[in-house]
Amino acid sequence: MTEEKSLSIANPHSGIDIIQKIGVALAAIGTIVLLIAWADIKISHHGALLALSITSILLGSIIYGVRTYLTVPEGIKNNNVWHSSFTNGGVLGWLAGIILTGFYIELYWFPSLLGLGADGAKNTGIVALFDPLSQFIKGQPASQWFVYGTIYTLLILALGIKFMLKYRHNRYQLIRTIVVIISQLFLAYLIPEILEGLNTKGGYFAKDLKYMWPLNYYFFESWHLNNMVDGGNLGKFYLVWGIFSFMIATPVITYFVGKRWYCSWVCGCGGLAETAGDPFRQLSSKKVYAWNIERWLIHSIMIFIFIVTCVVLYGYFTGSDTFLGLSIYSHFSKPYGFLIGSMFSGVIGVGFYPMLGNRVWCRFGCPLAGYMGLVQRFKSKFRITTNGGQCISCGNCSTYCEQGIDVRWYAQRGQDIVRASCVGCGICSAVCPRGVLKLENGDTERRDQPISMINGKIELTN
Amino acid sequence: MAHIVIIGNGISGVTAARHIRKMSNHEITIISGETKHFFSRTALMYIYMGHMKYEHTKPYEDWFWKKNRINLAHNHVKTVDFKTKTLKYLNGDTLQYDKLILAVGSKPNKFGWPGQDLDGVQGLYSYQDLELMEMNTKGVQRAVIVGGGLIGIEMAEMLLSRKIPVTFLVRESSFWNNVLSPEESEMINRHIREHHIDLRLETELKEIIDDGSGKVEKIITNTGEEIVCQFVGLTAGVSPNINFLKKSELETDRGILINEHFETNIPDVYAIGDCAQHKNPPGERRPLEQVWYTGKIMGETLAHCICKNKKAYNPGTWFNSAKFLDIEYQTYGWVYAEPKEDEESFFWEHQDGKKLIRINYKKESKEVTGMNFFGVRYRHETCVQWIENKQTVDYVLEHLKEANFDPEFYKKYEKEILVKYQELAS
Numbered sequence: 036m037t038e039e040k041s042l043s044i045a046n047p048h049s050g051i052d053i054i055q056k057i058g059v060a061l062a063a064i065g066t067i068v069l070l071i072a073w074a075d076i077k078i079s080h081h082g083a084l085l086a087l088s089i090t091s092i093l094l095g096s097i098i099y100g101v102r103t104y105l106t107v108p109e110g111i112k113n114n115n116v117w118h119s120s121f122t123n124g125g126v127l128g129w130l131a132g133i134i135l136t137g138f139y140i141e142l143y144w145f146p147s148l149l150g151l152g153a154d155g156a157k158n159t160g161i162v163a164l165f166d167p168l169s170q171f172i173k174g175q176p177a178s179q180w181f182v183y184g185t186i187y188t189l190l191i192l193a194l195g196i197k198f199m200l201k202y203r204h205n206r207y208q209l210i211r212t213i214v215v216i217i218s219q220l221f222l223a224y225l226i227p228e229i230l231e232g233l234n235t236k237g238g239y240f241a242k243d244l245k246y247m248w249p250l251n252y253y254f255f256e257s258w259h260l261n262n263m264v265d266g267g268n269l270g271k272f273y274l275v276w277g278i279f280s281f282m283i284a285t286p287v288i289t290y291f292v293g294k295r296w297y298c299s300w301v302c303g304c305g306g307l308a309e310t311a312g313d314p315f316r317q318l319s320s321k322k323v324y325a326w327n328i329e330r331w332l333i334h335s336i337m338i339f340i341f342i343v344t345c346v347v348l349y350g351y352f353t354g355s356d357t358f359l360g361l362s363i364y365s366h367f368s369k370p371y372g373f374l375i376g377s378m379f380s381g382v383i384g385v386g387f388y389p390m391l392g393n394r395v396w397c398r399f400g401c402p403l404a405g406y407m408g409l410v411q412r413f414k415s416k417f418r419i420t421t422n423g424g425q426c427i428s429c430g431n432c433s434t435y436c437e438q439g440i441d442v443r444w445y446a447q448r449g450q451d452i453v454r455a456s457c458v459g460c461g462i463c464s465a466v467c468p469r470g471v472l473k474l475e476n477g478d479t480e481r482r483d484q485p486i487s488m489i490n491g492k493i494e495l496t497n
Numbered sequence: 498m499a500h501i502v503i504i505g506n507g508i509s510g511v512t513a514a515r516h517i518r519k520m521s522n523h524e525i526t527i528i529s530g531e532t533k534h535f536f537s538r539t540a541l542m543y544i545y546m547g548h549m550k551y552e553h554t555k556p557y558e559d560w561f562w563k564k565n566r567i568n569l570a571h572n573h574v575k576t577v578d579f580k581t582k583t584l585k586y587l588n589g590d591t592l593q594y595d596k597l598i599l600a601v602g603s604k605p606n607k608f609g610w611p612g613q614d615l616d617g618v619q620g621l622y623s624y625q626d627l628e629l630m631e632m633n634t635k636g637v638q639r640a641v642i643v644g645g646g647l648i649g650i651e652m653a654e655m656l657l658s659r660k661i662p663v664t665f666l667v668r669e670s671s672f673w674n675n676v677l678s679p680e681e682s683e684m685i686n687r688h689i690r691e692h693h694i695d696l697r698l699e700t701e702l703k704e705i706i707d708d709g710s711g712k713v714e715k716i717i718t719n720t721g722e723e724i725v726c727q728f729v730g731l732t733a734g735v736s737p738n739i740n741f742l743k744k745s746e747l748e749t750d751r752g753i754l755i756n757e758h759f760e761t762n763i764p765d766v767y768a769i770g771d772c773a774q775h776k777n778p779p780g781e782r783r784p785l786e787q788v789w790y791t792g793k794i795m796g797e798t799l800a801h802c803i804c805k806n807k808k809a810y811n812p813g814t815w816f817n818s819a820k821f822l823d824i825e826y827q828t829y830g831w832v833y834a835e836p837k838e839d840e841e842s843f844f845w846e847h848q849d850g851k852k853l854i855r856i857n858y859k860k861e862s863k864e865v866t867g868m869n870f871f872g873v874r875y876r877h878e879t880c881v882q883w884i885e886n887k888q889t890v891d892y893v894l895e896h897l898k899e900a901n902f903d904p905e906f907y908k909k910y911e912k913e914i915l916v917k918y919q920e921l922a923s
Binding site: 050 | 550793801816
């Protein structure tokens, strides 16, 4: 089969019509405004320009989505995914990946390049563009994190709406996406930013209710614990909530419904992956060797954060800066924050969407996903059931599994899929042309053997 | 330890090989001229449509075969000498076998239409057909598909994904109405037209006209209409791919004739899958079954016959599934286009015209004999149990929601369905 080497983002065979082009152009204008500001080209009227940028990205995505999906009968829309170099890991994908990665590198390590004013100096560049919005929401100039949070939320909103248009026939996808958008918009963005603005006296602590340890790797660091303890009732609430949520709520909810309640319903990383990252889900590797890397890597990181957390708690309770003669900061907190918190979850996790798929971090790195994965694998009602002998081994389920699970391997054996990494996005079930897969929380035993039908009925084999 | 040679690396041959390996230490060789590795034929359409690449259609990674000591020969068998148990390849090489499994699959039907061998005219069955279709459809302004069955509608969907206008010739008065009941068939007619496919019912191909360079220029239908097109898809069914065996002592009819243990008339030679023709098909099943899961069952059962004790082919209650563009279809038990004399039929259709449920049952006993589901998913195991346990239609409709297999949060229609049934009954 000859490979399609098209440079077009759009479907190379159909082209896109004028209304779709208007949508793309609008979103592009909004993006160009951001890029101009990023390039630190002198601009004025920040408030108006930012409003223009946000509105046109939002409106453009909606126009494009409405025109693309509502003009055709509802159903699966994966035509030409592997023909477009944007979505098949081709040139355009790499280009997007490099730009994204560059943004993340500046965000984490060179915020001054984004225009963050050092030591109280005025912001410039893209950070200055967001000053008016930051002033409005929390009465402070913007930081690079405010810029990031705003763009992040905007992407989940705009591309989440596009996703809902694409899957309008699938109520699981609709409800899940509404929840993920609301979680991001309110829990992760508006409420924390507003609280931050009201609570200017105390030190910073994380105010995203669902951003729990160990995904929030600094939760137990001394400065963070101190800021919560000193943060009045609000701080104390977040301290208690933070401990309750990972110790009690997480395993209990995961027992009943699987880790999907978090990973594909409320998590911010998951939210971006499911919306902005949806066009790249097919790029995850389904090979067994990738699964082996996954198991080693994610569990190593879990052990890593567990050790780091024990050590910082030791430091907190003893008041010591060192552990066995090693500096707690430079030998424990800092390496984890740099390698995992910034490099892995940020730069690689999102920057590499167009090369490695949209769930690199969630699959290989996230210690919270790893923790819930163990619950899901060994003690949960959640499973994906397969429908008897209906599987035709076509491979759509495996191809579109963002977590790289070879779903077909189970489905064609008639075996339930019980995997630690499944985030329950439900796309395997959606793309199956034969109605074979169903995400379920069942009371029955999970069927862990293949079936055989040679005796005229469906029987379990050993 | 015997050398078991399997011709054909489709689902039947590969399933046989896998189960023989599980149960024995026999040497196993799978021969295919089509592709080196097993891929899912049912997914060919998705490669063309860009949903997947070829590599995604391979259910096992390439290392699987070596690890499981299954030899793969990427070669074409030209002849079989059953007396000396020797295969001869197209390139002249030979291979000895102790037991031979013929799982050679099908080829598209061509009914002797004038012009059927022109460039731009083809069927769709093999990987090579897919490559050909990729080539044949470049720059095409209009395509014509001949034959209103499952491959025909798939091919139409494929062409639509490339925005190629399609004219779809269907001999019957409604799409697939030799299998589907009128309401179902009409629903699919509507859906085909909703996708802007030019559906021509009761229309047959008469002739394909050459443009002078050996390529298709247009077709002429049985009504005399000329349709200009650059591609013609012939999708009027498939038949066993057994020409290379026709002159041998192997007993064939439309397919290779086999008994319930897949034995042909020649000792140590078996046939499974599309190419096999059952002399005594079980139940109401047809002698030729070109279905994915029956290939699997045949392969696994044959492995038992060879490695353990003889087992008869027993596929159980009929079931199947398909997808007509966006409408999924599942069927359990037998639902004939026209209910049998002693049967009655209940159906419910959703107002959106894309969901339909039909339950056929015996007039006297009310035992359910078959169910059709369109646009709503139901559990294979539960539906088949109802049929096997001779549950009544009342019981099934009251319990229907237990078999619902739609994703969570989907609207449920079982109440509405039950109400309709009760209204009709009273």
